[in-house]
Every structure is written in C-alpha cells, then in structure tokens.
Amino acid sequence: MKTSNLGYPRIGAHRELKRACEKYWSNKISLEDLVEVGKSIRAENWKLQKERGIDLVPSNDFSFYDQVLDTTLMVGAIPDRYKNAKKSSKNILDLYFAMARGLQKDGVDVIAMEMTKWFDTNYHYIVPEFTKDQEFELVSQKIVKEFQEAKHLGIHTKPVLLGPVTYLLLGKEKEEDFHRLDLLPKLIPVYHSILKMLADAGATWIQFDEPMLSTDLSEKEKEAIGKVYNGITEAFSNLKILLAGYFGDYGNNLDTVLNLPVCALHLDLKRGQGQLDQVLESGKLKENTSLSLGVIDGRNVWKNDFESSLRLIQKAKEKLGEERIIISPSCSLLHVPNDLNLEQNEGLLSTEVKDWMAFAKQKLEELQSLKILASNLDYKSQQLFLDNAASMEKRRSSKLIHKPKVKQRMEQLEERDYSRDSSFDQRKVLQEEHLKLPLFPTTTIGSFPQTQEVRRNRSMFKKGALEEQAYVNFLMEKTTDAIGLQEEIGLDVPVHGEFERNDMVEYFGEQLEGFTFTQNGWVQSYGSRCVKPPIVYGDVSRPVPMTVFWTSFAQSLTDKPVKGMLTGPVTILQWSFVRDDQARSVTCEQIALAILDEVLDLEKEGINIIQVDEPAIREGLPLRKKDWEKYLNWAIGAFKLSTSGVKDSTQIHTHMCYSEFNDIIQSIADMDADVITIECSRSQMELLDAFSEFDYPNDIGPGVYDIHSPRVPSKEEIIKLLQKAEHVLPASKLWVNPDCGLKTRGWEETISALKIMVSAAQQMRETVGQPSN
Numbered sequence: 001m002k003t004s005n006l007g008y009p010r011i012g013a014h015r016e017l018k019r020a021c022e023k024y025w026s027n028k029i030s031l032e033d034l035v036e037v038g039k040s041i042r043a044e045n046w047k048l049q050k051e052r053g054i055d056l057v058p059s060n061d062f063s064f065y066d067q068v069l070d071t072t073l074m075v076g077a078i079p080d081r082y083k084n085a086k087k088s089s090k091n092i093l094d095l096y097f098a099m100a101r102g103l104q105k106d107g108v109d110v111i112a113m114e115m116t117k118w119f120d121t122n123y124h125y126i127v128p129e130f131t132k133d134q135e136f137e138l139v140s141q142k143i144v145k146e147f148q149e150a151k152h153l154g155i156h157t158k159p160v161l162l163g164p165v166t167y168l169l170l171g172k173e174k175e176e177d178f179h180r181l182d183l184l185p186k187l188i189p190v191y192h193s194i195l196k197m198l199a200d201a202g203a204t205w206i207q208f209d210e211p212m213l214s215t216d217l218s219e220k221e222k223e224a225i226g227k228v229y230n231g232i233t234e235a236f237s238n239l240k241i242l243l244a245g246y247f248g249d250y251g252n253n254l255d256t257v258l259n260l261p262v263c264a265l266h267l268d269l270k271r272g273q274g275q276l277d278q279v280l281e282s283g284k285l286k287e288n289t290s291l292s293l294g295v296i297d298g299r300n301v302w303k304n305d306f307e308s309s310l311r312l313i314q315k316a317k318e319k320l321g322e323e324r325i326i327i328s329p330s331c332s333l334l335h336v337p338n339d340l341n342l343e344q345n346e347g348l349l350s351t352e353v354k355d356w357m358a359f360a361k362q363k364l365e366e367l368q369s370l371k372i373l374a375s376n377l378d379y380k381s382q383q384l385f386l387d388n389a390a391s392m393e394k395r396r397s398s399k400l401i402h403k404p405k406v407k408q409r410m411e412q413l414e415e416r417d418y419s420r421d422s423s424f425d426q427r428k429v430l431q432e433e434h435l436k437l438p439l440f441p442t443t444t445i446g447s448f449p450q451t452q453e454v455r456r457n458r459s460m461f462k463k464g465a466l467e468e469q470a471y472v473n474f475l476m477e478k479t480t481d482a483i484g485l486q487e488e489i490g491l492d493v494p495v496h497g498e499f500e501r502n503d504m505v506e507y508f509g510e511q512l513e514g515f516t517f518t519q520n521g522w523v524q525s526y527g528s529r530c531v532k533p534p535i536v537y538g539d540v541s542r543p544v545p546m547t548v549f550w551t552s553f554a555q556s557l558t559d560k561p562v563k564g565m566l567t568g569p570v571t572i573l574q575w576s577f578v579r580d581d582q583a584r585s586v587t588c589e590q591i592a593l594a595i596l597d598e599v600l601d602l603e604k605e606g607i608n609i610i611q612v613d614e615p616a617i618r619e620g621l622p623l624r625k626k627d628w629e630k631y632l633n634w635a636i637g638a639f640k641l642s643t644s645g646v647k648d649s650t651q652i653h654t655h656m657c658y659s660e661f662n663d664i665i666q667s668i669a670d671m672d673a674d675v676i677t678i679e680c681s682r683s684q685m686e687l688l689d690a691f692s693e694f695d696y697p698n699d700i701g702p703g704v705y706d707i708h709s710p711r712v713p714s715k716e717e718i719i720k721l722l723q724k725a726e727h728v729l730p731a732s733k734l735w736v737n738p739d740c741g742l743k744t745r746g747w748e749e750t751i752s753a754l755k756i757m758v759s760a761a762q763q764m765r766e767t768v769g770q771p772s773n
C-alpha cells in the first residue's frame with residue numbers, strides 16, 4: 001500500500017510567497033530573491049512530506065500565481081495582447097505576472113486575463129484564452145525543472161499536470177465558430193513533449209488532474225478523455241499515470257475512466273463515498289489499475305474519522321489486494337491551512353475544538369497513521385486508532401455544539417419570513433421618493449484600501465500593543481476621511497469603507513457564536529491574496545450588533561444615504577470551514593437569522609440602503625446539474641430570509657463577483673434584491689447579456705472597471721462599457737460602480753479611478769437617450 005499526496009499548500013507556512021511576490025511587484029526585492037523564496041518553499045514542502053512517509057510526493061504543485069496560468073505558459077497559449085509585455089519583460093516571470101495582473105509601465109498598457117473560481121472552491125484561476133487558429137508550443141519547462149530540483153534534494157517526486165481536457169474546458173473561446181476542445185490535436189503534442197522530457201529526467205509516476213470529470217461531460221468530452229489517456233499510456237508505457245478527478249465522484253463519466261489503461265485512478269471518497277462500492281462491484285476496473293482512495297478531506301479542517309476510512313480501505317484491500325491500493329487526501333491540500341500546530345492561542349481556538357481538527361501537515365500524518373493501521377488486522381486495539389476514536393466521540397458529545405434557542409427559532413420560521421412585503425415595482429417607487437438618487441447612481445462595493453497602516457494598527461491592537469480606544473479613534477479617522485473623499489469625488493451612495501474588517505467573512509465569523517477562528521490558518525484565494533476562513537463548529541447566533549456602530553458613525557458624517565455593508569449567509573458559509581455533522585443548508589439558515597438580526601438593527605438606526613454581499617452563491621452551486629435545484633432552493637431561501645424583514649422603502653443591494661450568471665439567472669432574480677452589483681469588466685460586459693435576455697426585473701450595477709489590477713481605466717473605456725450596458729438594459733435600471741471592493745488597491749489609483757468613473761456617469765446622464773456611435 002502506498003500513500004500519495006495530490007498537492008500541498010504553496011504559500012509557505014508563514015505566507016512567505018505572498019510577501020515575496022508583493023515585494024517583487026513593488027520593486028523591493030530582485031527576481032533572484034523571489035525565485036529563491038519559491039525554491040525554499042518547495043524544498044520545505046517536499047522534505048516535510050518525505051518525513052511524513054508520503055510515498056508519492058507531488059511536484060509542480062507549486063506556483064507563483066496559479067497552476068492554470070502555469071499550464072497556459074507551458075503550452076504557450078499567450079494572448080496576442082501581451083506581445084509588447086513579452087518584449088519589454090526581462091524574464092518569463094514578468095510576462096507571467098503581466099498576464100495575471102495586467103501591466104501599465106514603460107509605455108505598455110495591457111489588461112489582465114480573466115480570473116474565475118476554481119470549481120466550487122474559493123480559489124481563483126486565470127482563464128485561458130483561445131482563438132480559432134490557436135497554436136501551442138512548449139514555452140515553460142517549469143515542471144521538468146521542479147522535478148529535477150527535487151531530485152537534487154534526493155526526493156523522487158510525482159509531477160502533477162493539469163490534464164489537457166480540463167485545461168481546454170476551463171478556457172474561453174475569444175472568437176466565434178469553433179469549440180476549444182477542437183484544439184486538442186494541436187495541444188496534445190506539447191503534452192507529449194513534456195512527458196518525454198519528464199521520462200528522460202527519470203520521472204516514474206505522473207499525476208494528471210482532470211477535475212472536469214466531476215462535472216457532467218458531453219459524449220464528445222468523454223471521447224476526448226478516452227483519446228488523450230489511451231494516447232498517453234500507449235506512447236509512454238514507461239510512465240505510470242495516475243488520473244485524478246476530485247471535488248466529487250465520476251458520476252456518468254465512470255465508465256469512461258474505468259476503460260482507461262491508467263496505472264491508478266483516484267477516487268474522491270469524501271464527496272463520493274458510494275463510488276468505491278460502485279467501482280469494486282462493477283468488475284470493470286482494469287487488472288493493472290490501482291485505486292487511489294481519497295479518504296482524507298482536502299476541503300475541510302476536521303480530523304479524519306479513522307474508523308470510517310479504514311472500513312473503506314479494508315474493503316478495497318480485500319477486493320484488490322494491498323499492492324493496488326494508494327491512500328491519499330480527496331484533492332490537493334491547497335484548500336486547507338498549513339499547520340494546526342501554529343495555533344497556540346487558546347483564546348482564539350480552544351483546546352477542545354482544536355482537538356477535532358487537522359490542517360495540511362496533520363492530514364499527512366493521518367495518512368501515515370492510516371497506512372500503519374491498515375496493515376494491522378487488529379487495528380482497533382492500536383493506540384493510534386483509540387486516540388482518534390476518542391477525539392471523534394468527544395466532538396460528538398460536546399456541549400459546545402447544540403444551542404436549543406437557535407433550534408427553536410428555526411422551528412418557528414414561516415413562509416412569509418422569506419419574502420418582501422411588496423413587489424419590486426412598488427418598492428422602487430417608494431425608494432425613489434425616499435432616496436432621490438440621480439440616473440446612473442454611483443457607488444462602490446464597500447471596502448476602501450486596506451493599507452499597511454490599517455493592517456498594522458489592527459495587528460498592534462490584536463497583539464495588545466495598541467489600546468482599544470486608540471484603535472477605534474484611528475478607524476474613526478479613516479472612516480471620516482473616506483466619507484469626506486467620497487463627498488468630494490461626488491459618489492451618490494457612500495460607504496463607510498470597511499476599515500475595521502480584516503476580511504468580509506472572518507470579521508463576521510469573529511462576532512458570531514458557533515464560530516471559531518485561527519491565527520495563522522491562511523489559504524490562498526488568488527495570486528498573493530490569502531484568506532483565513534473562520535470555522536463553524538456549532539449552532540450559530542448573533543449575540544450583539546456587529547456593524548451598526550461603524551455604519552451609523554459614517555451616516556452621521558454625511559447627508560447622503562450611506563450603504564450598510566454585510567456579508568450574506570451563503571457567502572459566510574461558503575468561505576468558512578463548515579461543521580460536517582449536519583446539513584450545510586441548516587447551518588446556512590442559522591447564519592441567515594444572525595444576518596437578519598443585523599439588517600433589522602441597521603434599519604432601526606436609519607440606514608436606508610443595505611448591501612448583503614453574496615459573491616459566493618454561484619461557486620456554491622453543486623458541480624452536477626441534478627443537484628442544483630436543491631442547493632438553489634436553500635441558498636436563495638437563506639438570502640431572502642436574511643433580507644426580507646425590512647420595510648419596502650429600505651433598499652436591499654447584493655453584490656457578486658466572478659460568476660457566470662446565465663444558468664442561474666432565474667435564481668438571481670428570485671433573490672429579489674432591489675439592486676445587484678456584479679463583476680463585469682474583465683469579460684467586457686459579456687455577463688450582462690444574461691440579464692438582458694432574461695429581462696431581469698430589478699436594478700443592476702455592472703462593474704465598470706477591474707479592481708484586481710492596479711491599472712487605472714480611462715473615461716472612454718468606462719463610457720464604452722456603460723454604453724454597452726445601456727444598449728442591452730434600460731438606463732433607469734443601471735448603477736455605476738467598480739467590479740468589487742477596493743481593499744486590495746492603493747489610494748492613489750483608487751481616487752483616480754473613482755473620479756474617472758463619476759465623471760463617466762455624469763457624461764452618461766447628459767447623453768441618455770441619445771444614440772451612441
């Protein structure tokens with residue numbers, strides 16, 4: 001029996017990669033320094049995995065930004081607009097970062113590639129772009145170099161490649177009249193060249209990630225899988241191919257994968273437990289194919305239940321024999337924090353709850369333990385097993401989890417708690433009278449720059465080096481400045497700026513009961529940006545108001561209507577690590593009630609516009625269509641529960657970023673938010689088509705510039721996007737705002753961009769109704 005890992009967190013135990021990248025981008029360290037940081041993180045990760053007895057240690061799971069972008073560079077799918085960036089870049093990493101972040105330097109002005117969510121995770125990948133006559137060539141040999149780098153350290157790794165079918169399917173056609181999958185015959189030779197180089201370098205196992213296998217694939221897509229892996233196994237009989245689908249079971253694609261002559265097939269047994277029986281009983285697994293049993297949850301932080309994992313392992317062992325079993329996490333460990341041992345503050349994470357958890361490093365140790373136990377017929381009497389069973393039992397019977405008051409409140413909910421009193425049209429009239437906003441009202445999505453100064457003050461306050469009152473005074477100053485600035489710029493609906501928040505989810509998690517949080521539980525979200533997801537371990541409630549002080553303070557500084565800012569229940573759920581002892585829908589409803597309490601308190605304090613952000617509604621959608629309806633019912637229900645108790649004259653906004661809306665537009669309409677602000681600019685307003693075709697009933701603020709890049713848009717660009725929007729939707733429905741919050745930006749670019757945006761809106765007001773050219 002072997003142990004295998006599919007991927008390890010690459011930001012470093014103390015976010016070394018984040019710091020190095022950000023310093024490199026601001027010219028504070030050299031390329032050599034940055035490369036050195038990457039090298040030392042890789043070495044540390046490989047060593048750590050080796051020391052924990054992992055037999056198949058991954059390489060090429062490291063990335064300076066994103067593994068999909070790495071693949072794009074590997075196969076040379078560099079969009080034409082980066083030609084100048086390529087010429088002016090001194091090295092390939094600068095070109096790579098220009099593709100990820102855009103570039104505005106030395107006469108080069110190029111926008112970034114689109115970014116979107118990686119399946120149903122909070123990780124974002126850079127979307128490949130393809131043209132009809134797309135050519136591929138081997139450009140980056142990173143995977144070979146990293147294999148050799150590990151080899152020099154005495155560690156024989158299993159290089160990881162993003163499979164060609166998933167790679168193409170994750171991309172977008174930038175021209176009409178072709179399907180990206182038709183590019184496969186041109187792409188495959190590049191993969192074969194890479195495999196040849198890896199084989200020459202001495203690689204034995206290769207892991208191909210094909211997570212698209214956990215989605216509904218068409219016949220053509222299934223055929224493509226067949227062709228690719230039959231071709232590879234035939235051409236490279238000296239390589240052992242491990243095919244990995246994850247984030248779910250293979251569903252209707254099972255026969256396709258069972259037919260492949262691969263050396264090992266990975267099963268995500270956390271999301272698809274039933275798949276093991278199906279595979280074992282089908283009799284279709286090829287004799288030479290091993291099973292990689294993904295028994296450890298790569299998507300959550302709970303300790304593995306050895307009893308249930310060993311049951312699965314023993315079952316597979318009996319059928320296939322030990323030699324054909326590999327045990328592993330369900331997916332890459334990219335999505336969990338690094339090391340639970342770094343959590344030493346009992347005030348944050350109690351010893352009791354900590355005992356229920358395992359982060360990446362601990363999950364490797366669990367794999368090691370499972371391997372030892374699985375080889376012991378009498379494993380139930382082993383100390384390793386008994387300790388684990390004791391932890392499981394303590395968690396099940398803990399008094400921290402169940403709160404009768406929360407359960408009672410849920411039982412009393414009625415149908416009418418889930419809808420507003422009047423229709424949108426009726427509400428709109430009242431809100432117009434009340435708020436008196438101009439056409440094309442301007443606003444922002446909530447956060448203003450979280451500068452180092454803001455973060456440092458919070459950090460000092462949390463460490464006890466800054467008194468609470470001094471910290472509050474500092475935040476009041478920042479909020480006052482932000483309101484003043486918004487007045488000066490001429491924004492119609494100001495926000496308080498979210499300076500007091502470390503993160504839009506963690507901030508709420510910290511104030512809600514039933515949640516706990518960590519000191520160092522960082523997980524990569526995109527590029528150098530990380531999040532520290534809170535952990536829901538018990539029934540959720542809101543003991544005291546969470547945002548009323550800051551919103552009311554901001555409102556006291558201006559006559560304009562300040563927009564209150566909350567994170568919605570689905571997003572809080574989706575971006576937290578959630579208890580696995582009850583349905584997610586139940587936890588979500590508990591969070592919804594806590595948010596409702598806050599909405600009503602804000603309204604009581606005279607806040608007439610309240611935004612409840614739900615950027616994660618789309619990413620929470622199950623990967624298979626058959627499961628959508630059930631999810632959408634409870635997710636939309638939770639949003640409505642959290643927002644429906646307000647008066648008709650109170651305007652509810654919601655906000656979503658990076659989402660394809662076409663297929664869930666009805667559900668978005670069902671949310672019945674008075675205004676929805678959405679990410680739109682990186683896709684050049686493509687997303688609006690769904691809203692216009694569907695005749696979306698409520699008001700919309702399509703993001704008019706990309707906030708993920710430091711690039712300042714021109715007025716012409718914004719006008720062009722607004723005209724595009726006005727072309728498909730009536731002007732009376734349109735709001736003007738950036739794509740998302742401004743927390744990652746600096747003040748200088750923020751002020752410039754917002755001034756341009758406001759002046760673009762003013763120009764639109766003047767020209768409304770006139771034909772655009």
Ligand SMILES: CN1c2c(nc(N)[nH]c2=O)NC[C@@H]1CNc1ccc(C(=O)N[C@@H](CCC(=O)N[C@@H](CCC(=O)N[C@@H](CCC(=O)O)C(=O)O)C(=O)O)C(=O)O)cc1
Nearest residue numbers: 122455456458459502503504505525528529530531575744
């Ligand atoms: C909207 N998005 C979000 C997602 N998920 C979330 N949970 N939150 C989101 O906002 N998913 C989709 C998108 C992804 N976008 C982003 C955008 C920005 C970030 C980001 O900026 N992350 C920060 C970390 C934020 C945070 O929690 N900060 C804390 C701790 C700050 C810190 O690092 N402190 C230093 C000390 C500071 C000093 O002394 O100078 C330290 O601890 O060492 C805080 O502000 O208190 C990031 O830096 O990556 C994430 C996702």
Ligand SMILES: N[C@@H](CCS)C(=O)O
Nearest residue numbers: 445446447613615741
């Ligand atoms: N209100 C949040 C939404 C981000 S999705 C912000 O502005 O950062």
Ligand SMILES: [Zn+2]
Nearest residue numbers: 615657740741
């Ligand atoms: Zn957003």
